[in-house]
Amino acid sequence: MPKPPGDDSSLREHFAWSYGMLAMVHAAVGDGKSRYEPLHYMIRGRFRNGYISGKIKMRPLHDDEKTKIAHATTCCYCGRDAKLSLDHLIPQLRGGPDSADNITYACKSCNSSKGSKDMVLWLASKDRFPAILVFRRYLKLAARWCEEADLMDTSWSSVPDAALPFDKRSLRVNWPALPVHRLWPDPPQT
Numbered sequence: 001m002p003k004p005p006g007d008d009s010s011l012r013e014h015f016a017w018s019y020g021m022l023a024m025v026h027a028a029v030g031d032g033k034s035r036y037e038p039l040h041y042m043i044r045g046r047f048r049n050g051y052i053s054g055k056i057k058m059r060p061l062h063d064d065e066k067t068k069i070a071h072a073t074t075c076c077y078c079g080r081d082a083k084l085s086l087d088h089l090i091p092q093l094r095g096g097p098d099s100a101d102n103i104t105y106a107c108k109s110c111n112s113s114k115g116s117k118d119m120v121l122w123l124a125s126k127d128r129f130p131a132i133l134v135f136r137r138y139l140k141l142a143a144r145w146c147e148e149a150d151l152m153d154t155s156w157s158s159v160p161d162a163a164l165p166f167d168k169r170s171l172r173v174n175w176p177a178l179p180v181h182r183l184w185p186d187p188p189q190t
């Protein structure tokens with residue numbers, strides 16, 4: 001089991017860790033598995049190491065835009081099929097871009113509850129974890145922002161919170177067990 005990056009590790013290593021986890025979970029959920037298999041751990045290693053070395057880059061957001069269109073009738077946070085509003089995934093108030101790829105569909109309830117909070121920490125405060133395809137978009141946007149700001153080689157602990165439009169603690173959240181994960185959120189049962 002590789003160790004997660006620490007305070008002195010660079011933002012790139014933190015992104016690589018999350019990216020590797022994301023790839024592993026995505027593959028396992030996509031395969032319909034309830035337990036990780038050796039292939040899934042290999043995928044995690046490949047993405048994590050590849051991202052650190054620069055051999056693998058996060059893909060552009062084209063696939064994420066297709067996902068958004070395919071799920072345009074449900075809230076990307078809770079899966080509810082309700083009257084939807086447009087939400088900036090990385091809040092504009094924190095410096096998130098006003099670009100189409102930062103805009104998602106959210107129900108009014110999630111939209112106002114999230115406000116200008118960081119998406120990952122906001123969901124964590126409700127004991128929830130983002131759906132994999134929503135986390136993927138978030139991670140790509142956050143990484144793009146850090147690349148452009150030339151912060152990737154700065155250590156996690158020395159990047160001031162105010163310098164980022166997302167919360168860097170989101171790169172260190174505990175990933176729940178595999179059966180909890182969904183590619184897209186299930187609608188509530190009620």
Ligand SMILES: [Zn+2]
Pocket residue numbers: 075076077078079080106107108109110111
């Ligand atoms: Zn919602």
